[in-house]
Amino acid sequence: MFTDAVQAVGNVDIDLSELKVDMLALSGxxxxxxxxxxxxxxxxxxxxxxxxxxxxxxxxxxxGTENLPYIVGLATALELAVAKIxxxxxxxxxxxxxxxxxxxxxxxxxxxxxxxxxxxxVNVGFEFIEGESMxxxxxxxxxxxSTGSACSSASLEASHVLLACGVPHEKAHGSLRLSxxxxxxxxxxxxxxxxxxxxxxxLRNMSPLWEEIVKKxx
Amino acid sequence: xxxxxxxMDHFTNPRNVGEIEDADGVxxxxxxxxxxxxxxxxxxxxxDIITDCKFKTFGCGAAIATSSMATELIKGHSVEEALKLTxxxxxxxxxxxxxxxxxxxxxxxxxxxxxxxxYYKKIGRPVDFEIENAEHDEGVED
Numbered sequence: 001m002f003t004d005a006v007q008a009v010g011n012v013d014i015d016l017s018e019l020k021v022d023m024l025a026l027s028g029x030x031x032x033x034x035x036x037x038x039x040x041x042x043x044x045x046x047x048x049x050x051x052x053x054x055x056x057x058x059x060x061x062x063x064g065t066e067n068l069p070y071i072v073g074l075a076t077a078l079e080l081a082v083a084k085i086x087x088x089x090x091x092x093x094x095x096x097x098x099x100x101x102x103x104x105x106x107x108x109x110x111x112x113x114x115x116x117x118x119x120x121x122v123n124v125g126f127e128f129i130e131g132e133s134m135x136x137x138x139x140x141x142x143x144x145x146s147t148g149s150a151c152s153s154a155s156l157e158a159s160h161v162l163l164a165c166g167v168p169h170e171k172a173h174g175s176l177r178l179s180x181x182x183x184x185x186x187x188x189x190x191x192x193x194x195x196x197x198x199x200x201x202x203l204r205n206m207s208p209l210w211e212e213i214v215k216k217x218x
Numbered sequence: 219x220x221x222x223x224x225x226m227d228h229f230t231n232p233r234n235v236g237e238i239e240d241a242d243g244v245x246x247x248x249x250x251x252x253x254x255x256x257x258x259x260x261x262x263x264x265x266d267i268i269t270d271c272k273f274k275t276f277g278c279g280a281a282i283a284t285s286s287m288a289t290e291l292i293k294g295h296s297v298e299e300a301l302k303l304t305x306x307x308x309x310x311x312x313x314x315x316x317x318x319x320x321x322x323x324x325x326x327x328x329x330x331x332x333x334x335x336x337y338y339k340k341i342g343r344p345v346d347f348e349i350e351n352a353e354h355d356e357g358v359e360d
Contacts, residue, residue, distance in 0.1 A: 128276065129276065130253050130254070130276055130277050130281070131278075132219065132278035133229070133277065133278055133279050133281075133282060136219075136279045137230075140230070149278070168251075169251040169253075170250035170253075173250075173253040206232065206235045206274055206275060206282070207255075207274060207275070207276040208255055208256075208257040208274040208275070208276060209250060209255060210276075211237065211257075211274055
């Protein structure tokens with residue numbers, strides 16, 4: 001059995017002597033390691049095909065000179081991430097503050113469970129606006145976020161995860177995902193809470209869908 | 219998404235946003251499922267000149283910028299000239315669009331033509347032109 005533990009590392013305790021998996025993969029950039037390095041755990045006795053034939057590096061599975069600085073970076077990031085697992089409640093507090101504030105915006109909805117979610121994950125859908133235009137404004141304000149909107153991806157498809165969660169296409173377009181960590185400060189959270197509502201208001205005011213809602217409410 | 223400076227200018231500072239209560243022609247195209255809806259309002263005088271033009275758009279940065287540019291390009295011109303507005307003219311005026319966003323410019327052209335068709339119907343003039351469909355459903359599963 002193989003597991004993709006990219007979201008689990010640094011969020012839950014993983015004991016490979018207990019966990020009944022043959023292989024486990026994780027990615028460095030989720031835990032503040034450099035982008036472009038990952039890790040594959042292969043349990044002793046599991047045989048896999050070589051990915052790149054040639055040299056003897058990485059037990060002949062992946063030939064080519066190893067990127068040592070990135071490997072050291074990933075190892076250090078892993079140590080730090082695991083050591084900070086007991087402090088995740090502080091991240092959860094900030095997450096919950098963000099969720100509370102953002103779901104107070106009219107016609108918004110939290111995607112996913114209120115408490116059974118990653119400590120650093122916030123995902124809120126806003127009706128009558130499109131995600132990419134929201135991201136562009138956030139980017140101008142210095143906030144890096146992502147959206148389930150089709151328009152922000154090269155494939156022009158809405159997030160398959162949100163769609164699988166039962167979020168309809170038109171609502172997936174207006175979803176906003178914010179990822180916070182131990183490095184996120186209370187001031188960062190305040191700044192997002194201050195910055196986002198006027199962006200939503202501005203975009204809704206130029207939306208023909210919003211216009212219909214406002215007329216109905218009158 | 220990397221946009222040209224001109225696109226970002228029209229996105230952050232869109233021209234002619236709003237509604238015209240007593241518009242002579244209104245055109246709305248696109249659908250929410252695909253993530254883009256454009257609505258264009260035209261005020262047209264007795265000489266067929268577009269004296270005012272407003273838009274409202276639900277969509278990405280490119281959708282907002284193409285709507286804004288399209289209204290700029292037709293305002294003050296005759297409906298006949300407005301009908302000659304092509305999506306490539308909108309793209310050119312915006313100093314280019316990423317390839318996946320070109321359909322937004324097609325939507326803008328379509329919105330202008332739909333608004334003019336609405337005006338023609340209102341004054342009893344036959345709609346003697348075709349409106350190209352933006353093929354907006356491409357890549358989206360039902």
